[in-house]
Amino acid sequence: MRFPSVGTDPAHHKDCLATANWLVGQLQAMGFEAGLRQTTGQPLVLGRSAPPGGEKLPHVLFYGHYDVQPADPLELWTSPPFEPVIRKGSRGQDAIFARGSADDKGQLMTFLEASRCWLKVHGVLPFRLTVMIEGDEESDPAHIDTFLKRNAREFPVDAAFICDTGMWDAKTPGIDTRLRGCMGIEFTVIGPKIDLHSGLYGGPVQNPIKVVSRIVAAMHDKRGKITIPGFYDGVKPIPAKLRKQWAGLKFPAKKFLGDVGLGIPAGEQGFTALEQMWARPTAEVNGIYGGYRGVGSKTVLPSEATAKLTFRLVEGQDPKAIRRAFKAFVKALVPADCKVRFDDSGGDSSGIAVSEDTPWIRAARAALKAEFGRDAVLMGAGYSIPVVESFKKHLKVDSLLTGFGLADDNAHSPDEKYDVASFRRGTRSWARIFAQFAGK
């Protein structure tokens, strides 16, 4: 945590390299064959455990990242961001304060320390292990994706373990089994070839702002369902068991919304707020503009108007099919007298749902229950974690996402911290997962 490994800032390239080399040293000290690999971004730390013997043992890829978010605004930190210190957190608990303590240095070290301990006690791990720690997670997921695509054959692994997520709460562990994908698109409706005087032309002339508004308004029905034909193709119902577990969490939707100035859950009817965010797709407008946007009034009838959208997608939805379906939906609503232009540069990623029934998830659930004394929540995340999709796409493996972060960790903010209990119980949890595979 003393390395200011701010990946996005060229001034910290050297610090990133130093962090990566420090990690290589740690892995080598554990008997791993380890080194740096060049990528299109920061150097990648790769380490392979000494062959534990037995080709039949599963091969696990552990993933973390050593880059951190920039620390500014510095004046809001209680202690300097790159001088880690243990003091009390807001709940009276011991916590280590530093940039990167939670995201992701503290988290990734839970796995490495568990490995180190296991090796010390048992000599060999219960699986073949490749450790991959990247330096571009906070800045650009394309680097690791490109690396995996180019070098997929080097990684004939059976599963990926990722320690970069959070617990349900300080007492309840969590495993992320659902991540929403994202498809971004922008469309511009063009009416008259120039801006017109709305007094002179108002009436017989198409107004692109009205057209865009009508399209946006038509995307949802009164129950919050998305009306684009084919949008829900492939979407599976949320398993009854999962809905039951989530209902049992008694997610305080009103408080959650109250924290951002709202109070009444909106969105798709028939689903709880948690289900909406974790397991249902959305169509969101991220930006809209057209015509006059300065102070006061201007009687212009604009030539064009634009909306920027992202669709959060769940497992089973094909982003490319949805892009096509959305374009057809828009075109059907654009009057014959207007043109429409699309911008596809928003990119796309698929939604991911990991079966709750893989050996990896089963092992993790058993281990976390043993450590915490309560069932791990099978959580969803509303956003995508791009590397999960890269593993799926290039290495053809699912990821086990478990981590020990908490909502109050201030990841990406001043006074980032990681509870000492997260570190200790996280480390023990991984050791318990190892034990599941070792049959111990």
Place this chain on the structure above:
Amino acid sequence: MRFPSVGTDPAHHKDCLATANWLVGQLQAMGFEAGLRQTTGQPLVLGRSAPPGGEKLPHVLFYGHYDVQPADPLELWTSPPFEPVIRKGSRGQDAIFARGSADDKGQLMTFLEASRCWLKVHGVLPFRLTVMIEGDEESDPAHIDTFLKRNAREFPVDAAFICDTGMWDAKTPGIDTRLRGCMGIEFTVIGPKIDLHSGLYGGPVQNPIKVVSRIVAAMHDKRGKITIPGFYDGVKPIPAKLRKQWAGLKFPAKKFLGDVGLGIPAGEQGFTALEQMWARPTAEVNGIYGGYRGVGSKTVLPSEATAKLTFRLVEGQDPKAIRRAFKAFVKALVPADCKVRFDDSGGDSSGIAVSEDTPWIRAARAALKAEFGRDAVLMGAGYSIPVVESFKKHLKVDSLLTGFGLADDNAHSPDEKYDVASFRRGTRSWARIFAQFAGK
């Protein structure tokens, strides 16, 4: 036309004053009691004809403006803008080229020359006449409005004559009897108190862009009718005679739209494009914005979104009632969890329709028919002419709007011109209008 009386440019204040003084001289030479009056803007030229005898004679206010639009870009002028010259226009006709030749110096001189001739032949005018020529028409209608409000009692007139509009075409005179008013309003819908991550929050959180789009989309039904309750209160049907005359004009709607890159008349069904622009109200969105508007994609769920609107109004509609009705319409569509903020600074003006049956219009129609050999078109204008409303409000009189400008006059553009025929036939037309009142 040699005076560069650009009212909006302080460097031309002296030129404006010189123009005004020149006009005073012209009026005095015609035997008028004339002088300058201070306003909150440029000096106002006022002249009163020598009492023609007979208190029973009607009192006419003639209005024009001596200020002109700036002349730049100068390089696009064929001859210098303030060195008037007669040469051939694009139809082979003689035209005088200069800034202000059409708007409004040439036009106002048709009336003054008609008066001068009439006085020379008959000695007295067939009505009492006050001439009012302002210098702020192109920059700020508030100055003349303030002057009229403060000094209304000085002008106990029966009608206002305005020569600042156009003919239907080069062969067909026109009288403007309908001007649309305008009410401007802006509304902002506020959802979450800060911009949110659309992955994390997308689902249960209200998106203000969607709310604004829904409101904009709901303003019109499928037939282009405005759905705001009470919006059409007071709107009278277009008189059948007028519709018939307008239909006879065979307005080339497709060509009109084609010139701005469109081709299919939109708007309120059941009305022609000309009827829509001249005699029907509209609800137009002049601007919309919310969320991310930069290049590329940003997964933000924005805190607020705004739409700027203007409503074109026709006679009978009360702008203040429509402002209230629109606010109620918006509030009814804003979800309980969002707030809405209105900005009323857009101001308002009423739509105006002059009865086709006043003595002034009757006289003008007869005179114009005698001069041009065809009926004057009773035209509408989609935009407001603020001084008409000021006359109505402060002096309680209707205006007779007739002028001899043509669509190809390049008013406000380089190479502004006024056809010599417009000047000659305009002058003769006014003399014929005088004759109507004199019973000659």
